Amino acid sequence: MKLMRQAKFYPVLYMFVVTAAFSTVVIGFSSLTRERVAANERLAFERAVVAVLPGLYETGLRSAQIHQRFVEQVSEPDASSGDAFTLRKGGQVVAYALPFEGQGFWAPIRGVIGTAADKRTVTGIAFYEQAETPGLGAEITQPAFRDQFKGKVLAREGKPINLRRPGTALGENDVYAVTGATQTSTRLEAIVNRALNEWQSQMGSDKAQSGPYSLTKSLGPISSSDPGKQEAGQ
């Protein structure tokens, strides 16, 4: 043993053995909990969907209840709803929940925005994955920010929703951005608008009655690329 420890290769060998031993335990450990982690992620998504659909969410709901409500009342996306999950009552769509995702300031932001049956009145917004700066960008997950969206009406032209500088006058599709988190706010605005524009153009085909808007609708995605350009210059 002593002879071996004096050998030149000993530290290399030692490091290999120790690393292999500890890694094995960690890998075993994480594969044991993998299913649970996946279920937690799925539940976080379901919670966000339930949170943005009207009348489904109450504070203090337990995970099992969230899952039950999701399974029983929320329909998966189909041809008539594009990418959006739907809440139906007697076969009629009452509300839509559109998932969105994109790159935030640090890591991807994933969330869900809900609209009423008219596809324009916002019923809520929720996030199920984000890693923005705690206390600044992460404020987007707080009720103070999210509650602003309720009742807003998405614009037919240009950007469906705008995040404005706090203190300015708000229109029917404007909410206040998060102070001190310009990057998060501009990115979030672009992410949400891109998802909404895509969804609107998906839904556009079965909306023949909205003739006057078809032109502006098709222009929508073009204007939504603006925030992206502004970001690059920041």
Next chain:
Amino acid sequence: MSPNGAPTGPRAIAIQGLWRDNPIFRQVLGICSTLAVTNLVMNTVVMCAALVFTVSLSAATVSVLRNYTPRNIRMMVETLIIAFYVIIVDVLLGAYWPSMRANLGPYVGLIITNCIVMGRCEAYGNSHPPGGAFLDGFFNALGYSFILLIVATFREILGMGSFLGMPMPFFGGPAWDKWIIMVMPPGAFFMLGIVVWVFRSIQQSREEPKK
């Protein structure tokens, strides 16, 4: 007493870690997490539990391997061992308490770079038997924890008007204008500064009569 002046008896180790060489107010180590996770008492409790687990077990593990580890690669091995325990904590939180993991954000992972952990492995685990190393890590982490809990208690009560999420009388009511700055990082700077000042003053006033 061992060659480098570190205590070996359980009582001496406890006094050293909790008070005389307290990692926060004496050595001023591990400050990043002190500032980051002390805005809510609950987050702090979990963070402290994670640190107690990591420091005591990694110091003990380093100590078990101390006679086999070549000196020139000992820091690599220490980092590996620390990362091992931190990943276990992270995986456990992800599986059983995902909301807490989301609250603590990157700070669980950052325990790996917490100076206290490596500090104890280097200063004690490396040169003492496993039992003592475990105790040393344990009491140092407790020394860290109680200061963090003091900071967190003041920050949550003054900044949010609650304690462990429960509204407090007076502070939770309309009469108390919540100090938002206390839940933001600058609030931690002020609180930590005050706590270090108070504890050092107590320490000094106790030591002076002996001289």
